[in-house]
Amino acid sequence: MTTVTVDKAAPTRKVKYGSMSRDRAWALRWSYFFLVIFAIFSLTPPIYMLITSLKSSAEISAATNPWWVFHPTLENYVGLLTSNQFLRFFWNSAIVSIFVVTITMLISVPAAFALARMRFWGSATLATGVFLTYLIPETLLFIPLFKMFAVIGDWTGIQLINRWYVLLILYPTLTVPFCTWIMIGYFASIPKELDEAAVIDGASWLQTLTRIFIPVAFPGIIAATIFAFTVSWAQFLYPLVFTTSTDQLVMPVGIITSLIKGDVFNWGQIMTGALLGAAPPLIIYAFLMDYYIAGLTAGATKG
Amino acid sequence: MADVTLRKVVKRYDEVEAVRGIDLDIADHEFVVLVGPSGCGKSTTLRMIAGLEDISDGDIMIGGDIVNDVPPKDRDIAMVFQNYALYPHMTVAENMSFGLRLKRYPKAEIKSRIDEAARMLDIVELVDRKPKQLSGGQRQRVAMGRAIVRNPKVFLFDEPLSNLDAKLRVQMRIEIKKVHQKVRTTTVYVTHDQVEAMTLADRVVVMNHGRIEQIGTPNELYHKPATKFVASFIGSPAMNFVPCRLEDLAGKLHVRLTDRIAFPLPPARAARYQGIPRTDKLLLGLRPEHITEARPHLAPGVEAFDTVLDVTEPMGMETLIYFTLEGSQVCGRVNPNAGAEDGAPLRLAVDLNNMHLLNEVTGVVL
Known part of the structure; x- marks a missing residue:
C-alpha cells in the first residue's frame, strides 16, 4: 500500500517541480528573444557601415543588393589612410582625448575624494551641484560659451575659437561632473575605518588618496577614464561650433566637413572613416570591459 | 609606553x-x-x-x-x-x-x-x-x-x-x-x-x-x-533584584521580601544597614550563585525558604533555576543532583553574607 501511495504522490510533485522550471525556461526564452532583437538593432548599422566601406563608389550608387559586396575593394581604406587630412583629424582626436582624459582625472579624482571624505561646510550641496551641472545639455551652453570666448578674445587678444585646444577647456565641462560623481559613489563605498587606519598610521590626506583610495578604487577610476575617453572621442557639437579650419578639426566633424561636398556624399569613405573612428573606443572597451562593469556596478550599489 | x-x-x-x-x-x-x-x-x-x-x-x-x-x-x-x-x-x-x-x-x-x-x-x-x-x-x-x-x-x-x-x-x-x-x-x-x-x-x-x-x-x-547598573551589567546570569524593606523583628534586623518571607541579617550586615530608615523602598541584590539548594545544616548567614520552580536550565556542571518572588523573576544555581525540575517545589538557601542592598529610587548600592 505504501508503495502505491508513494507512486501516486510522485507525479504530482514532479509536475509542480516541472512547472517551476518551465517558468524559468520561458523567462529564458523571452530574455533571449529580446536580447536577439536588441543585438540586431544595435549591430545592423555597423555591419552596414562595414559592407558599404568595402564597396567602390560605383557599386554604392548602382541598384544592387545593398547588403552584399559583389566586388570587395579596400580603396576607401587606402584612400583615407594615405590622406594627410584624415590622419590629421585622427591625430587631433587622439591628442584632444588623451589630454581631456588626463585633465578630467586630475580634477575629478581629488574632487571626489574631497567631497566624499573631507566634511567641510557645504560639501554635500557642492556634491549635488556637481551632479546638476552634468544635467545641463551642451546644446544649451554652446552659444553662451561661444560668446564668452569671443569676448575673451576681444579683451585679452587670446584667440581660443578655431583652435583645437579650446576643446581641452570645453570637454571637461562634460566629463568632470560625471566622473566626479562616479568617483564620489565609489569612494563612499570604501569603509570609513580604512582612511582612519591610514590616518593613525601617519598618512596625510594626499597619501591616503594616492596610496589607499586610488589603488582600492582602481576599477572605478578605469570606468571613469573610459567614460571620459568615450565622451571626448565622440563629442560632435562643440568641435562643430568652435573649430572650422581643417587642420583644427577632430574626426567626427572632420569626416562630415571634408567628405560631404555640397550635396555630394562620399559614402564609401564616410563609412570607412566612421568605422576607423569607432575602433579605438572598441579596442579599449574590449580590454577593460571587466574593470568597466566592476567599476560601474560598485559605484552604483553604494551611490 | x-x-x-x-x-x-x-x-x-x-x-x-x-x-x-x-x-x-x-x-x-x-x-x-x-x-x-x-x-x-x-x-x-x-x-x-x-x-x-x-x-x-x-x-x-x-x-x-x-x-x-x-x-x-x-x-x-x-x-x-x-x-x-x-x-x-x-x-x-x-x-x-x-x-x-x-x-x-x-x-x-x-x-x-x-x-x-x-x-x-x-x-x-x-x-x-x-x-x-x-x-x-x-x-x-x-x-x-x-x-x-x-x-x-x-x-x-x-x-x-x-x-x-x-x-x-x-x-x-x-x-x-x-x-x-x-x-x-x-x-x-x-x-x-x-x-x-x-x-x-x-x-x-x-x-x-x-x-x-x-x-x-x-x-x-x-x-x-557601586550602582544597580554595574551590578546588573557585570556577571552572567545577571544579579537578581527583589523589592524589600528593612524590619526589626524580635530585636534583630530583618530584610522582608514578602508577607511570608523575612530573613534575619548576619551581624556584619545588620550593623552596616542599621541606619537606613525602615520605610525606604529597597532592593535585595543577590547573585545566582548565592541562591542554592538548602542543605540540612545551614552556615551562619544562610537562610532557607521554600518555593516552586518555574523553569530549570540544566547546564551540566550546574542547573539554573528560575522562580518568582514578589513578582520578580529570580535565578539561582543549584547542584544538578538537587532534584530541581520544572514546576516542582524546592527548598532553597540564600547566602546573605554576599547580599547587596540597593536604594530602589537612586539605584545606589548601600
Missing part, C-alpha cells in the same frame, strides 16, 4: 552630549577596558583618545602631554578596528609595514619588526597573502600585527572581536592577553561584552549614558558594585 589621562572630557554632537565629563587615569602598562551598552559613549571616548574625534571640552593627556589638538599620526598610538580595516590591495607584510614605510624607517628595521610581530601572532606563513585570502581570525591577527610593529605608546582596540564567532572570540581573547603580557603596552580596549571586559582587564571602566558608573578591577566590580 605612556600613561593616559582624561580630565573632564566632553563630547557634544550639536545638542546631544555623547560623553559627559569623564575623568580617567590609565597607568603605564595597564590594560583598561571600557565596557557598557551601545550608545554609552565608550567608542566615542576611545576615538577621542585616538584623535579621530575632536573633544568638545576637557583635556586628554598621553605620556603627560596634552594632545587635544595633536593630529592622530603625532599621538604615537595604534588602533585595531572592529572590521579590521586592512588595506585590501596590500599583502599582510605591506599592511603591517605601511605606517613604518610612511615614516621612512630603514628596510632592515621594518623587516625585523614584521618578522617579530608575525612570529608573536603566529602568522609567519601568511605575510605574502592579501587580506581577502585570510579568515576572520587571521585578519584580526594581522590588524593586531599592524599595531604591534609600530611599537606605539598606546594600543587602542575598538570592539576587535565582535565580528568573530563565539569560539574564535574566546581564542583571540587569550591571544590578546598573551600579546599584552609580552609587549606590556598601555592598552585601552572597548567592548560591549562584559565577559571580555572581565577576562582581559586590569581595570574595567563601566560606562552608561556618557558617564563612568564605576572603575575597578574585575573582582571589585563583581563583588562590590
